[in-house]
Amino acid sequence: MNPNIDRLEPGYPYPLGATFDGLGVNFAVFSANADKIELCLFESSGRRQIMCLELPECTDEVWHGYLPDAGPGLLYGFRAHGRYEPENGHRFNPHKLLLDPYAKQLSGEVRWTDALHSYSVRSKRQDLSFDRRDSAPAMPKGVVTSSAFDWSQDVRPKTPWAETVIYEAHAKGLTKLLEDVPKRQRGTYAALSHPKVIDQLKRVGATALELLPIHSFVQDRRLQEAGLINYWGYNTLSFFAPEGRYMSTNSGDELRIAIRRLHAAGIEVILDVVYNHTAEGSELGPTFNLRGLDNASYYRLVEGNSRYCVNDTGTGNTLDLSHPRVLQMVIDSLRHWAESYRVDGFRFDLGVTLGRDGNNGFDPRSGFFDVLRQDPVLNQLKLISEPWDIGPGGYQLGQHPPGFAEWNDKFRDATRRFWRGESGLRPEFANRIAGSADLFDRRARRPWASVNFLTAHDGQTLRDLVSYEGKHNEANGEDNRDGHSENHSCNWGAEGPSDDPAIEDVRDRVTRSMLTTLMTSLGTPMLLGGDEFGRTQLGNNNAYCQDNEISWFDWTLLESDHGRKLTEFVGKLTAARRKYPLIRADRFLHGEIEVAPGVLDIDWFDERGEHLSQEDWNNTEGRALVMRRCRRREDGALETVTLLMNGSGDTLTFRLPPPDLHRTLIIDSADPDGAEAEVGAEIEVRDRSVLLVVGTDRSE
Template sequence: MNRFPDRLEPGSPYPLGASFDGLGVNFAVFSANADKIELCLFDPQGRKELARLELREWTDEVWHGYLPNARPGLVYGFRAHGRYEPENGHRFNPNKLLLDPYARKLTGHVRWTDALHSYRVNSGRKDLSFDRRDSAAAMPKAVVEAGTFDWTGDVRPMVPWSDTIIYEAHVKGLTRLAEAVPKAERGTYAALSHPCVIAHLKQLGVTTLELLPIHAFVQDRRLQEAGLVNYWGYNTLGFFAPEQRYQSTDSGDELRIAIRRLHAAGIEVILDVVYNHTAEGSELGPTFNLRGLDNATYYRLVEDNPRYCVNDTGTGNTLDLSHPRVLQMVADSLRYWADSYHVDGFRFDLGVTLGRDGNNGFDPRSGFFDVLRQDPVLNQLKLISEPWDIGPGGYQLGNHPPGFAEWNDKYRDATRRFWRGDPGMRPEFANRLAGSADLFDRRARRPWASVNFITAHDGQPLRDVVSYEGKHNHANGEENRDGHSDNLSRNWGTEGPADDAATEALRDRVSRSMLMTLIASLGTPMLLGGDEFGRTQNGNNNAYCQDNAISWFDWEQAGSERGQAMQAFVARLIEIRKTYPLIHAGNFLHGEVEVAPGMLDIDWFDERGQNLSDEDWHNPDGRALVMRRVRRREDGDLESVLLVMNGSEDPITFHMPPPTMVRQLLIDSADPAAGERAVHETIELAAHAAAIVVGHKPVG
């Protein structure tokens, strides 16, 4: 389309964004403080501005207009006129092209230039100055999308929470080196559902694929100038558009097709989403969309000096979800991904920020939680919060409302500490193995609310946790200052790869013991993708900027004898978890219910087969622990599952706790290739090893 009318028709304030109705396109954008909003239309390549039309209607603070005869594929942006008063929180500058916050498809990428800032970057007045350069050439543009896709026959797996096993991965890193995938598709949405990927996930037995951010995001200027990239994607530009870099074609349906195929294989898809901040950074950051549309509304500003952004996220800005229109944008985005892409849930980055009621701190009854809990679509999905941010009172593990699961870093820390041999860990470790009831057993929450993990994208993978005691982030260009300084790791004598087979074998055993702990604990296990075959980042514990072999899955390693052995071990663990309901119990067990005489629903023993006394629990040198869970099956028989753990430096003979049962050792981290075997009164467990033993006692 090269010719446009002189003015827009009134159109409608709803829905927000650009909506094609078959005859034309309606445009609607919120701004409470703008004086005028203009719609800018571009050529198909987004290079030349062809027309500028004013949105003349303003209804309930939504600017709107209708362009007849417009079609999907139309490229556009906005310009907002108003006060440029940073000291009062207003930063309107019509010289800056603004991306539609509701854009569902983008074309082009940010091209870094000082013209992207609303102020003159080198001015002595800093952001109080005003920049008159047009930023359009450096900006990506929005593209009108029809948004039709035939989901007929798609069935969400709807895996019950208590059966859920999460696999966290990065879209690109998962398949970039997968030779079985066509070269043009490696590292893309299309590759997510390639038969080799689905086969791998199915063979492991995981139920749910959790993807690092795929919302359109910005490559940080600092990283680009340093020759690095924003690999993880926690720098959102648009909450409705999928990141273009992960597309193998221009088809907007590539991700939808992948999700549909994963659903057909019974695998759920969860998105890691970033609604706590945007890519616009602090008050000295660029102007991409929200800052230019209505900075004073979209962002939380310092109360007594609104020139400055509140920075509870550590990224320079914080979205103000206490404002109904900002909350609406987030809720609309979530519903869009649920409806248009059929995603099965969300993991909320810095979830505490989303639950902050303006500047009044975290509130589990904030508008964000209320909206999601009452929404008939969203409250049926899996909702996971990262329960911390850097703001005041920013650590809120266990304090989220029912319906939410939470990343449990206390589980991570306790597990790492126990298996590296820290003293006095038995009480804390036991709490975490039992589903962290001390944190979550309130308001009818269940053990699944604790998302248990040993490793995640943020930090070292499991192989490095047992191979490095320090961080090795030199490739990040920050002189190894970035990333956590304490990994709660142990290198077992040699920093990095070891030449002697004994050290490597010990590392493998400790890795298997930690994986067994993860899978056999109450709660929802989350496996970091690649840990199942020993992926390494060479000690880097902050690989956010490493879009290379440091972060990508090495599928040759996965195909090695060692990698295949580890994968078989993980698959067997998951199979055991699915087979024995006691391992993924849907309710908390407190050791208060006597299932049979002398047998509580959950109980704890030492290597002597005796209950731990208070003195035993607090013995700093005690590193042997047995967790026993018991149930009465439907046929009336008793069934027990024992997780037997030797965190010491020496082999230990474990005596089985009474009463006598028919017992079977299912798996031993020190001898993973061995088959099942009968257990009588004792088992010998190697140093740093764990085992699962099941017992059966017929009625009568």
């Protein structure tokens, strides 16, 4: 770069961001309301600003300029000039260095200081005041990159939805304590594809690794001052740059290599992404990028009082995806991760927020959904929504458009409550394990649209679910007030760890029964990483700020007899899921098709082998349930898959319903080591246990 240059060439308005063309760098940034935008360049440490050059052109509200002889590695930011009128939604302050929303890599981190705010924090006028301190020393800078990477030999696994098993994990926590990984690489992208990790994913039958947010995010000032850390990462600073804390090198190629190796092992990678809000918080929050570039365009503001942000997310602000340039930024970000990193899908945090059309509420035909469904790259990927937010009408489970799967919290709660032994659960539980057709069977959607889960990062681990009656979030520094109070958990006789064999026996049995329910229900199963070997968070059900042993995977548990056997049991369940198509049926079953005389595609019975009458369904004390699915195989044989579920506290004798078939016991949650065995028409099922029995009218 020529340090004596005094003005930029005009350049082009597309693509947005900083683009190296081999001879120089084109810069383009959107702002509909700025009067002037300057490009600021910094020396390699980021401490000293070298020069500030005005972007010379503005085309369709995109400011742009071209810097000849510049290249990868250049550090930069923007300053935006315009009106400072918070009451009208405008918060321009050229004293604040702004990060490029399209920056592909960041240098440095946010260093908290009051100068990061556009207003004087200590002023009685609050955000109506104006702060003239330069924020550049406290701001990370964008880095010009070149994204060349050889993907020529990469093959996406493209696992069909009906065969998908998701494993949710944190990019750092998954491997931070894994001693097989070189110390420098533990907790980094490089470790995600370590042979030990891939082997564990294969052992439990996972086909997709879903990572908590890896977009670059901010460490909350409140948490840092309390000596805590934003561990989960739901506080996005840059939608295009990978989080630098998870790098063992200073290159995004580290993540690309990990994804390529996971693909080679047949494992897809899904990213948990946060496009509903940013790290800038409420109107009293800092100015990092979007607020300073064009607050009135990027954020949804209160109708009639543009000084205030709409807070449908609970984080202080809400991105306005009804604005075409904001929607473009989100879609460009998704394409970037899909094409430059070849990820296989996305899980959208607070997905309802993304489907809000301005202030008009959730709309499954909103621009966000329409663009995704039409995009030839993105509509080929796995798209998963968290179907709620805290805004009006914020619970929209089952209301998303075709092409989307949704986290099904009704499955989670019904399964927990049934195996806890609650009354009146049979009808609800039956709906959930049959794919939640009451919620999803519309607009040609399939059972896979229901992402079934027992636990997720937000909440207790499975081990804690059977070990603690209440939450234990004292380490979070909020006097245990944070986190959900009702987890439908049960400690089975002792709060926390126990050396009582009877308590441990029932805990293990309930754990296996819930896992069996998860893996044999219609829908897409999602396993919280570490649940397969008994990972604990010591009762913490909101470990968002625990970047320590509370959250990190303790891989030594896998070496214990308990952890090894539980992992083997999960692998046994996923193997059965792969082997028997009825377990993962790709169409809803309604009990309306007669596969054989008197045998329906799905049917329900009690422990006596008798059909459940309406009176039986309404019996609140009924805790036994039999679900049978049936099909004709390609060879013409009749095949059934039957689940015998005993949610009571007593051993019960179940009678299998007719017809008389050759029956094989595949899974018994009370006997995890048991081999497959032929069974007769009657079979005992222990308390709080489930059996999986496969039947056929042919001797095999």
